[in-house]
Amino acid sequence: MGDILVINSGSSSLKFGLYGAPGDPSLASLALRYRGHFAGLGHGQGAARLTLVDGQGNSAQAPALQGLPGDLDHHDALQRLLDWISQAPDLADLSVVGHRVVHGGRHYQAPVRLDATIIDELAGLNSLAPLHQPYCLAPTRRLAERHPTLAQVACFDTAFHATQPQVARHYALPRELTERGLIRYGFHGLSYDYINRVMPEHLGGHPGGRAIVAHLGNGASLCAIQDGQSVASTMGFTAIEGLAMGTRSGSLDPGLVLHLIRQEGMSAEEVETMLYQRSGLRGVSGISGDMRELLASPALEARQAIDLYTYRITREIGSLAAAMGGLDHLIFTAGIGEHAAPVRDAICQGCDWLGLSLDPTANQRHATRISTADSRVGAWVIPTDEERMIAWYSAGMVAGGRG
Numbered sequence: 001m002g003d004i005l006v007i008n009s010g011s012s013s014l015k016f017g018l019y020g021a022p023g024d025p026s027l028a029s030l031a032l033r034y035r036g037h038f039a040g041l042g043h044g045q046g047a048a049r050l051t052l053v054d055g056q057g058n059s060a061q062a063p064a065l066q067g068l069p070g071d072l073d074h075h076d077a078l079q080r081l082l083d084w085i086s087q088a089p090d091l092a093d094l095s096v097v098g099h100r101v102v103h104g105g106r107h108y109q110a111p112v113r114l115d116a117t118i119i120d121e122l123a124g125l126n127s128l129a130p131l132h133q134p135y136c137l138a139p140t141r142r143l144a145e146r147h148p149t150l151a152q153v154a155c156f157d158t159a160f161h162a163t164q165p166q167v168a169r170h171y172a173l174p175r176e177l178t179e180r181g182l183i184r185y186g187f188h189g190l191s192y193d194y195i196n197r198v199m200p201e202h203l204g205g206h207p208g209g210r211a212i213v214a215h216l217g218n219g220a221s222l223c224a225i226q227d228g229q230s231v232a233s234t235m236g237f238t239a240i241e242g243l244a245m246g247t248r249s250g251s252l253d254p255g256l257v258l259h260l261i262r263q264e265g266m267s268a269e270e271v272e273t274m275l276y277q278r279s280g281l282r283g284v285s286g287i288s289g290d291m292r293e294l295l296a297s298p299a300l301e302a303r304q305a306i307d308l309y310t311y312r313i314t315r316e317i318g319s320l321a322a323a324m325g326g327l328d329h330l331i332f333t334a335g336i337g338e339h340a341a342p343v344r345d346a347i348c349q350g351c352d353w354l355g356l357s358l359d360p361t362a363n364q365r366h367a368t369r370i371s372t373a374d375s376r377v378g379a380w381v382i383p384t385d386e387e388r389m390i391a392w393y394s395a396g397m398v399a400g401g402r403g
């Protein structure tokens with residue numbers, strides 16, 4: 001087998017990972033060769049830039065990827081990436097490209113080998129994840145045109161949640177809507193899948209029991225994992241339900257949306273833009289949707305946005321703990337979960353009643369275990385790796401059938 005390219009494409013970024021062929025079927029045997037992140041793609045995002053590191057995390061240079069024009073778009077970024085891979089003498093041929101595809105809808109509950117029909121079917125879900133799905137699918141079409149024989153695999157954010165019981169999946173809506181697939185799917189599943197698999201090595205043995213994983217990145221959600229399976233999550237039909245996020249509102253009274261349309265005269269597009277791009281931390285603070293900037297800001301509005309963010313997370317932890325009849329472990333991951341100690345501090349303080357006692361010093365230094373030795377609920381920081389999870393599924397798919 002040759003190398004494995006993983007693409008995680010977002011509305012203004014394209015993240016990628018390049019892995020050597022695995023020596024054995026374990027996640028750890030996939031050797032990361034390069035990891036990169038094109039940011040600022042598309043118009044109005046500022047100058048496009050690339051960060052590239054090698055498998056050891058050291059900054060790397062690739063002449064084919066230098067001198068990027070400021071207005072680089074997704075297509076150009078992908079083309080440059082493929083040119084670099086095909087020209088670099090130390091890189092082998094690609095055997096497969098694995099993609100993060102956010103929404104798998106009703107039909108896809110496991111990774112799938114892509115063809116034109118499946119790509120079209122998945123594009124039918126674009127409106128359910130407008131910040132993600134079209135950007136996830138664009139590179140799949142481009143690659144299919146340019147390299148029709150190259151295997152492509154889609155790995156879905158929704159798949160990990162397929163184990164949830166019906167009560168967790170259904171809305172209290174008329175039955176015919178539920179039957180048409182208007183149900184809670186849940187997202188960030190590749191991240192939860194990865195954390196679920198590596199939890200034993202971080203926690204020193206398989207935790208079993210009842211865990212909540214808090215994936216706090218630009219998007220944010222919580223997942224209740226009981227005995228290794230997703231049983232509930234805060235995101236639902238689309239990636240906007242649940243927690244307040246960087247720029248997304250999270251859950252609202254549906255009557256408020258009706259009010260905006262009827263009384264305020266907003267169009268569906270205007271409401272969508274407001275709820276996905278002008279709400280959350282950005283909307284409440286009026287400053288930024290980026291947690292690092294808010295933590296550094298002395299403004300009262302920044303404080304209020306962070307307070308609302310952590311308050312909502314704490315409440316939802318209570319809800320997921322209730323769904324499992326208690327809580328044994330709380331795990332933080334993704335950009336904010338891994339790096340923002342004050343955010344973890346506020347959330348853990350709010351979980352005191354559940355029997356979680358935070359070790360503030362361990363939290364400050366981002367230790368793996370951040371709860372005290374006698375805490376009934378363990379609190380942990382575990383870095384996620386969606387790209388490795390995608391590489392693993394994709395390698396398995398071309399090697400014969402993992403999925």
Ligand SMILES: Nc1ncnc2c1ncn2[C@@H]1O[C@H](COP(=O)(O)OP(=O)(O)O)[C@@H](O)[C@H]1O
Pocket residue numbers: 216217218219246289290291292293295334335336339340
């Ligand atoms: N050192 C840090 N301290 C506080 N917040 C951080 C830090 N590093 C990253 N973040 C925050 O993490 C968020 C991005 O998370 P990430 O998981 O990288 O996002 P994405 O969803 O794009 O993958 C941003 O709000 C960013 O400010």
Ligand SMILES: CC(=O)OP(=O)(O)O
Pocket residue numbers: 102132157187188217218219220239
């Ligand atoms: C599904 C989702 O919200 O993804 P992200 O956090 O990458 O925006």
Ligand SMILES: [Mg+2]
Pocket residue numbers: 217218219334
């Ligand atoms: Mg992310």
